[in-house]
Amino acid sequence: MAPPPGGGGIKGMIMKYPEAVQRLKNIEGHIRGIERMLGENTYCIDVIRQVQAVQAALNKVSIIILDEHLNTCLITAVRGEDPLERERVLHEIAEVFETATKS
Amino acid sequence: MAPPPGGGGIKGMIMKYPEAVQRLKNIEGHIRGIERMLGENTYCIDVIRQVQAVQAALNKVSIIILDEHLNTCLITAVRGEDPLERERVLHEIAEVFETATKS
Amino acid sequence: MAPPPGGGGIKGMIMKYPEAVQRLKNIEGHIRGIERMLGENTYCIDVIRQVQAVQAALNKVSIIILDEHLNTCLITAVRGEDPLERERVLHEIAEVFETATKS
Amino acid sequence: MAPPPGGGGIKGMIMKYPEAVQRLKNIEGHIRGIERMLGENTYCIDVIRQVQAVQAALNKVSIIILDEHLNTCLITAVRGEDPLERERVLHEIAEVFETATKS
Numbered sequence: 001m002a003p004p005p006g007g008g009g010i011k012g013m014i015m016k017y018p019e020a021v022q023r024l025k026n027i028e029g030h031i032r033g034i035e036r037m038l039g040e041n042t043y044c045i046d047v048i049r050q051v052q053a054v055q056a057a058l059n060k061v062s063i064i065i066l067d068e069h070l071n072t073c074l075i076t077a078v079r080g081e082d083p084l085e086r087e088r089v090l091h092e093i094a095e096v097f098e099t100a101t102k103s
Numbered sequence: 104m105a106p107p108p109g110g111g112g113i114k115g116m117i118m119k120y121p122e123a124v125q126r127l128k129n130i131e132g133h134i135r136g137i138e139r140m141l142g143e144n145t146y147c148i149d150v151i152r153q154v155q156a157v158q159a160a161l162n163k164v165s166i167i168i169l170d171e172h173l174n175t176c177l178i179t180a181v182r183g184e185d186p187l188e189r190e191r192v193l194h195e196i197a198e199v200f201e202t203a204t205k206s
Numbered sequence: 207m208a209p210p211p212g213g214g215g216i217k218g219m220i221m222k223y224p225e226a227v228q229r230l231k232n233i234e235g236h237i238r239g240i241e242r243m244l245g246e247n248t249y250c251i252d253v254i255r256q257v258q259a260v261q262a263a264l265n266k267v268s269i270i271i272l273d274e275h276l277n278t279c280l281i282t283a284v285r286g287e288d289p290l291e292r293e294r295v296l297h298e299i300a301e302v303f304e305t306a307t308k309s
Numbered sequence: 310m311a312p313p314p315g316g317g318g319i320k321g322m323i324m325k326y327p328e329a330v331q332r333l334k335n336i337e338g339h340i341r342g343i344e345r346m347l348g349e350n351t352y353c354i355d356v357i358r359q360v361q362a363v364q365a366a367l368n369k370v371s372i373i374i375l376d377e378h379l380n381t382c383l384i385t386a387v388r389g390e391d392p393l394e395r396e397r398v399l400h401e402i403a404e405v406f407e408t409a410t411k412s
Contacts, residue, residue, distance in 0.1 A: 017244045024241045028234055035230050038223045044275035045298045051268045052305045055261050059204040062257045066200055069250035070193040078181040090173040092251045093196065097169055099258045100203040101162040102411045120347045127344045131337055138333045141326045147378035148401045154371045155408045158364050165360045172353035195354045202361045205308050265410040272406055276399040284387040296379040299402065303375055306409040307368040 020064050027057050066096065123167050130160050169199065226270050233263050272302065329373050336366050375405065 034050050070093075077089035137153050173196075180192035240256050276299075283295035343359050379402075386398035 021241050021244050024237050024244075028237050031230050031234050031237070035227050038227050038230075044271050044279060045302060047271050048268050048275075048302050049305070051264055051271070052302070055264050058257050058261050058264075059201070062204065062254050063197060063201050065250050065253050065257070067193075067197045069254075070196055073250060074193070075181055075189075078178055086178075090170075090177070093173055094166060094170045096251060096254050096258070097200055097203055098162070098166050099255070100200055101165065124344050124347050127340050127347075131340050134333050134337050134340070138330050141330050141333075144326075147374050147382060148405060150374050151371050151378075151405050152408070154367050154374070155405070158367050161360055161364050161367075165357050168353050168356050168360070172357075176353060199354060199357050199361070202358070265407070268410065269403060269407050273399075273403045276402055280399070281387055281395075284384055292384075296376075296383070299379055300372060300376045303406055303409055304368070304372050306406055307371065 017065075017068070020061050023057065023061050023064070027054055027061070030054050030057065062096075062100070120171070123164050126160065126164050126167070130157055130164070133157050133160065165199075165203070223271075223274070226267050229263065229267050229270070233260055233267070236260050236263065268302075268306070272299075326377070329370050332366065332370050332373070336363055336370070339363050339366065371405075371409070 030050070031054060034047060034054070037047050037050065074089055074093070077086050080086065133153070134157060137150060137157070140150050140153065177192055177196070180189050183189065236256070237260060240253060240260070243253050243256065280295055280299070283292050286292065339359070340363060343356060343363070346356050346359065383398055383402070386395050389395065
C-alpha cells in the first residue's frame with residue numbers, strides 16, 4: 001500500500017531537514033563574511049572564490065532536499081492512483097534538473 | 104501490476120530517442136564547425152560562445168533522456184517489489200542531479 | 207604610466223561594492239526565508255526552487271565583482287612592469303572561470 | 310609599444326589550438342558513441358552520465374581557449390591605445406563568465 005500523503009514529508013522533516021537548516025545557517029554566516037570582505041576591500045578574486053564556495057554549499061543543500069523528496073513525495077505519487085499527480089511530480093524533477101544545468 | 108523490466112525502455116526508445124539521436128547528430132556538426140573556426144583562426148571569444156552553445160544543446164539532450172527515464176524505468180522500479188532496485192534508481196537520479204550542479 | 211596598486215581597488219569600492227553588499231544582504235534574507243520554509247514543512251520542490259533562485263542571485267554578485275576586477279586590478283597588472291604579477295592575475299581569471307563551469 | 314593586432318592570435322594558434330582541435334575530435338567520437346548507446350537501448354542513466362562527461366570535456370576546451378585569449382588578445386587590447394576596444398574585450402570576458410555560470 002502506498003503511504004498516506006504527507007507522511008513522507010513529516011518523516012523527511014525529522015530525518016534530513018535539520019541538516020539542511022544547519023547548513024543554511026552556516027551559509028548565512030559565510031555570506032556575512034563576504035560582506036565584511038567587501039567592506040575591508042579584500043582582493044576581488046578572493047571574494048569571488050568565497051561566493052563560489054557558497055554556491056557549492058547550496059548545491060549540497062539542494063541535493064539533501066531532493067534526496068528526501070525522491071524517497072518520500074515521489075514514491076507516494078508514483079505508487080498513488082492519480083495519474084495527473086504522478087505526471088506533475090515527475091515533471092517537477094525534470095524541471096529542477098533543467099534549472100540545475102543552467103545555474 | 105508493475106510493467107515488466109525493460110518494457111519502459113523500449114517504449115522510451117520509440118518515443119523520444121530518435122529526437123535525442125537527431126540532436127546529437129546536429130551537435131556533432133556544430134563541433135566540426137568549431138574545429139574549422141579554430142583552423143581559420145576565428146576570434147577566441149566567438150569560439151568560446153559556440154562551445155557554450157553546444158553545452159546548452161547537450162543540456163537539452165540530457166533533459167529529454169531524463170524525462171524518458173522518469174516516465175519509464177523510474178515508474179517501473181518504484182512500483183516494483185524490489186526495495187534495493189528502487190533505492191538504486193532513486194539514488195541515481197540524485198547523482199545525475201549532483202553532477203549537473205557541477206558542470 | 208600604470209596606475210598605482212590599490213588605486214583601482216578603491217575606485218572599485220566606491221563604484222560597485224555597495225551594490226554587491228546590498229545584493230548579499232538581500233540573499234541573506236532570502237536564505238532565512240528558506241530556513242523558515244523548511245521549518246513549516248513547505249513542499250520540497252518549492253524549497254529547491256528557492257535555493258536555485260539564491261544561486262542565480264549569487265551568480266549576479268560574482269559578475270559584478272569580476273567586472274570591477276577586470277576594469278581595475280587587471281588593467282593595472284597588464285599595464286604594469288611585473289610579468290609574474292601579470293601572469294598571476296590572468297591565471298586567476300582562468301581559474302574562476304573554470305570553477306564557474308563546475309558549479 | 311602594444312604588439313600589432315593579430316600577432317597574439319597567431320602565436321595562440323601555434324601554441325594551444327592543436328590541443329583544442331584534438332580534444333574536439335575526441336569529443337566528436339564520444340558523441341557518436343552516445344548515439345550508438347541510444348541505438349542499442351543502453352540504460353538511460355548511463356547515457357546521461359556520458360553526456361555529462363562530454364560537457365566536462367567541453368569545459369576544458371573553453372578554458373584552453375580562454376587562457377590563450379587572455380594571454381594574447383586581452384594583453385594587446387589592454388595595452389593598446391583604444392579605450393573602446395579595451396572596454397569591449399573586458400566586457401566580453403565578463404559575458405562568457407556570465408554564460409558559464411548559467412550552463
